[in-house]
Amino acid sequence: MTTVRIPEHWPATEEQARAVQDELRERVILDEPGPPPGTGHVTGVDVAYDDERDIVAAAAVVLDASSLEVVAEATAVGRVPFPYVPGLLAFREIPTVLAALDALPLPPGLVVCDGYGLAHPRRFGLASHLGVLTGLPTIGVAKNPFTFAYDDPDTPRGSSSALLAGSEEVGRALRTREAVKPVFVSVGHRVTLAVACAHTLALTPEYRLPETTRRADALCRRALRDTYPA
DNA sequence: GCGACAG
């Protein structure tokens, strides 16, 4: 497993971090459809924290998009590089996630993040940030609506409704399991919202959350306890 | 000013 250091010029204040977002936001690509769902590789990334020891562990798990079988995985650990501030989550996760992605023996294909992309106070969430830095197509699938408004989607799996920032649709509330709380899908980089939702449905044949994030979540937790046992 | 707020 890779060990990472905090990058030299990583933002130290919220003001600096917001300035980085405002700068990088210009590079987001929103007019590409993205890879077709059900083909190629799809990679889930996630992180786990040990606040006591100031440690963060990241995992990247590559799945075959049609069988959802694991094709490759990698992990990385490092110091937590930024405090949790709503809207600045990416600065906590990105260095370690990048290291895990770099350690993969294969191209990741589409990357599925645990959080938001466009659905963000400055329209530049974790998935957008990771996409711009890697050039990879990315989407965000979050478990909560954050500050955004939405109407409850219809009961059947596959139903969806707009995730709204005022009157602007920044994502979709997507029902991945009948009558179960929806997930909140937003575009990261080089993927369309419709395609992002299609991928999310393809990744949730059984559970509310995408297989990608379920696998990545399990792996980064394992990496954390294997590396720094209680 | 106060509360809410991805993970």
Added chain:
DNA sequence: ATCTTGTCGC
């Protein structure tokens, strides 16, 4: 995110 037992159900 993380702290945490049992419990209901497939």
